[in-house]
Amino acid sequence: MAIRTSSGTISKARRLLRRGREWLPTLCLACHRPLCRSYSLCRECEAELPWLVDACDHCGEELADPAASATCPRCRLDPPGFESCYAPLAYLPPVDKWIVDFKFNANFASGYVLSRILARAMRIRWSDGKRPxxxxxxxxxxxxxRQRGFNQALExxxxxxxxxxxxxxxxxxxKSRATAPQTRMQGARKRSANVRSSFELESRQALGxxxxxxxxxxxxxxxSTVRELSRVLKRAGVEEVEVCCLARAGP
Ligand SMILES: [Zn+2]
Ligand SMILES: [Zn+2]
Structure with a gap:
């Protein structure tokens, strides 16, 4: 495993992660009751999360009519440039607040809970042998x-x-070019233009x-972001790109 970031960033992230983990076995993130689990969410609160059950097999967005097709109409018309996108959860309360807390307030405990949920879902998904x-x-x-002090995706x-x-x-x-937040961009075309050519493959060798x-x-x-990243990877010869994320939000 090769993780190379500036040492200052790594040590800061580790410090924050340790701080978040200190209280992990103590209180549930949602109901604040004491619990004994390897991550701080009780089973009852976990069952109440906004799970994405019927999602498009391409883009991971919730299907309006799961009985009609496993692929949403948009992906049938315009397939994304990657193989699939999967999220176990919808970007709805309390998941949205936990992610904001993780990203913008460095609440590593909430990030860790959601990451463990994602890891468990991916272990099941990849158990059929199609592991990346x-x-x-x-x-x-x-x-x-520099501003945030850590990359949430890396954590x-x-x-x-x-x-x-x-x-x-x-x-x-x-990411070779700073871009405006995608949430401020109106329309798919503008969002796509915003991130176009903003990512580079720094080292093809590192992909082995x-x-x-x-x-x-x-x-x-x-x-738009994952489409662009997928384009960069496929241009470099990668055959299959799967996207996995904590939560899926509608466009
Ligand atoms: Zn709870
Ligand atoms: Zn879709």
Whole structure:
């Protein structure tokens, strides 16, 4: 496993992660009752989360009519450039608040709970033998990384790597151009233009012989970012790109 980021960022993230983990076996993140589990969410509260059950097998978005087809009408018309996108949860309360807390308030405890839920879902999903060769976190531009102090996608990918045994490569993709937040962009065309050519493959060598890649992110909303990353990877010869994220939001 090769994780190479600036040492300052890594040590800060580790410090924050340790701080978050200190209280892990004590209180449920949702109901605040004491619990004894390897992550801080009780089984009752976990059952109440907004699970995505009937999702499109391509884009992972909730299907309006699951009985009609396993693929949503949009993906049937315009298939995304990657093989699949999967999220166990919908970006709804309390998941949305936990992700915001994780990203913007460095609440690593909530990030860890959601990452463990994702890791368990992916272990089941990958148990059919279609395991990716490598996990790649969505990169942050260096200015954003400096500002935030950590890359949330990398923190999620670390949990996924530890729980599944799949190697993680944190430095093969690079965000070469800072972009406006996708949430401020109106319309698919503008969102797509916003991220176009903003990612680069820093090192093809770092991908080794990986043919199947899992891109790891916190939330997928418009798919423009993961489409662009997938394009970069496929241009470099990667055969299959699967996206996995904590939660899926509608565009
Ligand atoms: Zn609870
Ligand atoms: Zn779809």
């Amino acid at each position: 060769d490598l996990l790649l976190p969505t990169p942050l531009h260096r200015s954003k990384l 999620i990918a670390k949990v996924l790597a530890a729980e599944t045994g799949i190697p993680l490569q944190a430095r093969s993709l690079r 012989n990986a043919r199947r890649i899992a891109l790891v992110d916190d939330v997928v909303t418009t798919m």
